[in-house]
Amino acid sequence: MAKKLTAQADDFSAWYNEVIAKAELADNAPTRGCMVIRPYGFALWENMVAVLDRMFKETGHVNAYFPLLIPDSFFQKEAEHVEGFSPECAVVTHGGGKKLEESLMVRPTSETIIADMYARWIQSYRDLPLLINQWANVFRWELRPRAFLRTTEFLWQEGHTAHATAAEAEEETLRILDIYRTFAEDYMAIPVLYGPKTDAEKFPGALQTYAIEGMMKDGKALQMGTSHDLGQNFSRAFNIDFQTRDGSREHVYQTSWGMSTRTVGAIIMAHGDDRGLVLPPRLAPHQVVVIPIAKSDEEQAVVQEAVDKLVASLEGVRVKVDDREQFGLGWKFTEWETKGVPLRVELGPRDIASGQAVVVRRDTGEKEFVSLETLGKRVGDLLETVQRDMFQRALDFREARSREIRDREAFVSAANGDGGFIHAHWCGDPACEAAVKDETRNTIRCVPMDWEADSGVCAYCGRASERKVVYAQAY
RNA sequence: CGGGGUGUAGCGCAGUCCGGUCAGCGCACCUGCUUUGGGAGCAGGGGGUCGGGGGUUCAAAUCCCCCCACCCCGACCA
Secondary structure (H helix, E strand, O other): OOOOOOOOOOOHHHHHHHHHHHOOOEEEOOOOOOEEEOHHHHHHHHHHHHHHHHHHHHOOOEEOOOOOEEEHHHHOOOHHHHHHHHHHOOEEEEEOOEEEEEEEEEOOOOHHHHHHHHHHHOOEHHHOOEEEEEEEEEEOOOOOOEOOOEOOEEEEEEEEEEEOOHHHHHHHHHHHHHHHHHHHHHHOOOOEEEEEOOHHHOOOOOOEEEEEEEEOOOOOEEEEEEEEEEEOHHHHHOOOEEEOOOOOEEEOEEEEEEEEOHHHHHHHHHHOEOOEOOOOOOOOOOOEEEEEOOOOHHHHHHHHHHHHHHHHOOOOOOEEEOOOOOOOHHHHHHHHHHOOOOEEEEEOHHHHHOOEEEEEEOOOOOEEEEEOOOHHHHHHHHHHHHHHHHHHHHHHHHHHOEEEOOOHHHHHHHHOOOOOEEEEEEOOOHHHHHHHHHHHOOEEEEOOOOOOOOOEEOOOOOOEEOEEEEEEOEO
């Protein structure tokens, strides 16, 4: 293990890779473009899964599971969908030692196979809405993989719903967008911009894609979740129809939405610092690490007893006691800092003698002495404070690196600069959007839907504009 | 698919140009003893078909041919 991490300012990308390795979140797999999610990284993901799964269930969704392999012909049924996904699909052509009659696509997403099943399950308006989610792995043969952000195989949830009316489907799409926003802000402690994507950026086969977009510490944008209003595009292609209350037949209106292991990358890049990860308390695998300090065997016994009491006083908190003998204190401090544990509690003979413990915040490095009687309460309060402060810092950071720009020269110069969000008017012409991408590598991340209506002129082409959008370089 | 690079111990590397005690170093690992309030010290030890195949040679990590894999930079993407 190398002694020091590369500083973020020196090489953000190298910093990112080193943090993942040193914090033992993931390791490169022998399989091209794939990663192994290690126990610590998986524990973080599991905490995220638990929260999201609860939120989905609270809003009426149920879980199910569909096959990994999808008949090739299914993809051909929706024109935009096949065009969007074919280039990045892995295909199974042989099975049982023989060439298959029909190739099977390893799912890059499951709209098609789920639509096929929905066509069988839905007969009547009484069968609607159908609100199903699945936790699954998917494959996309990406040309340039990056751990968590873009791996060939990744884990995610994908929700697929069917509704009787367009309005209900739209409402569902926005309900999920709101769940994603809440999850990002309240749990991941990452403020997000949210709203519809432009046509160029929307999901292949969707009428409209909504997304949440967060800012990473290098000023780039990361799409952290998407919610699609599919309209009747798939229900027509797969003939998912139902009988209405008045006896006529109609195709269902669908949505799909997903959030993936990419969000682990978001937590790393939105909060991490030159010492490693900084994890938000609500999702951290260990919220508190306790480090006992003892020289002799006699001290050991006394400290052990105090540690037991201390841990008992932290009921309901995810606590890790690091009593490994083979590592010195400095080693342990550094390791848990690298792993981003929100609070460290040190407990040694000197502390016990004065009836206190040392508590250190990972996010600020602030150290305080807390009496052992009040430690339980203090730790609980501190965890909440850290969670809140992390969100506020991320918000301040984003605001500091966002600016509103109105004229072309400043726009191009800023877009070619060193990252950050640009708030600017856009005429609505896809050609203009494409030209900006060519010239600056910036794309429109979304059209924030909570911004007030405002007319003006397009920052790039000068034509009339009805909307302001967010431009950024994206992962 | 274009451009650039790398394959030698678990990880990081030296050795390759100029064939011949070059199978080596650091970290990690194992054993023992001593240490422990910010990455401990000493002593001893284990671990390799040098990416794969073929060729040249008395002799190949080193030279030649073929293959494979991975990484970085672009185009595509959650």
